[in-house]
Amino acid sequence: MLLQENFDKVDEKGFAAKALLHPKIELVKGVGPDGSNAIRVAYVGYERGSERVVLRYPLSSAVNEATLSFDVKFAKDFQWVLGGKLHGLGPKHPVTGGKARRPDGWSARIMFMPEGRCRTYLYDQDKMKKWGVGEATAQPVFTAGQWHHVVLQVSLNSPGELNGFARIFVDGKVVMVTENVVFRGVGGSDTKIQQFLFSTFHGGSSPKWAPRDRQGDPMTVYAYFDNFLVIKGIHENNIGQSNPRFKP
Numbered sequence: 746m747l748l749q750e751n752f753d754k755v756d757e758k759g760f761a762a763k764a765l766l767h768p769k770i771e772l773v774k775g776v777g778p779d780g781s782n783a784i785r786v787a788y789v790g791y792e793r794g795s796e797r798v799v800l801r802y803p804l805s806s807a808v809n810e811a812t813l814s815f816d817v818k819f820a821k822d823f824q825w826v827l828g829g830k831l832h833g834l835g836p837k838h839p840v841t842g843g844k845a846r847r848p849d850g851w852s853a854r855i856m857f858m859p860e861g862r863c864r865t866y867l868y869d870q871d872k873m874k875k876w877g878v879g880e881a882t883a884q885p886v887f888t889a890g891q892w893h894h895v896v897l898q899v900s901l902n903s904p905g906e907l908n909g910f911a912r913i914f915v916d917g918k919v920v921m922v923t924e925n926v927v928f929r930g931v932g933g934s935d936t937k938i939q940q941f942l943f944s945t946f947h948g949g950s951s952p953k954w955a956p957r958d959r960q961g962d963p964m965t966v967y968a969y970f971d972n973f974l975v976i977k978g979i980h981e982n983n984i985g986q987s988n989p990r991f992k993p
Contacts, residue, residue: 794948
């Protein structure tokens with residue numbers, strides 16, 4: 746077990762304690778998919794989409810393969826707009842935010858997309874690219890107002906080889922696979938998976954990504970998260986599921 750957090754008990758050294766220090770994250774009792782506690786994230790619209798809610802939390806060890814799972818419910822009035830980021834995994838020094846690619850840096854996250862679709866969002870070693878790369882689902886996989894169970898499997902490439910991959914499962918079904926990924930250009934412990942990237946916001950780098958009210962002004966929307974789990978290796982797609990109705 747590299748990380749586990751269900752927000753039912755807040756350990757002062759655990760992820761929940763760090764997350765709840767963020768001004769846009771709050772604990773909400775009894776709203777999780779299994780009736781337990783969950784957290785609510787506020788997506789506050791502004792000129793670059795919605796304000797960034799980003800945390801990095803170290804895993805208990807560094808590995809070449811890992812499986813992240815969590816539950817998410819986008820509120821009924823959630824606006825997908827042009828899309829935005831969801832959580833993922835990274836090395837000691839992740840690359841995100843349009844920063845230059847580095848041989849020892851990479852990241853693997855999920856994006857929510859218009860109509861509730863999703864995509865892989867990967868910073869690899871393609872130095873011709875400024876932003877993350879990946880592939881999007883053709884059909885919606887998220888429904889606003891409903892809990893979903895999400896799994897991200899990440900397998901790093903051997904340095905110099907095209908053998909990395911990322912897979913996304915939603916509610917027990919594979920929805921996207923991105924293969925032949927060169928996450929890292931060199932080896933070494935710093936390039937291994939060793940951080941949980943809590944990363945969620947609309948954007949994007951312009952106002953067109955922002956959620957808006959009927960008057961066209963930026964507004965705040967919400968999503969709920971629960972049952973974060975990161976395990977070493979590539980595991981079955983129902984890992985960490987707390988609600989039996991999600992199981993295939």
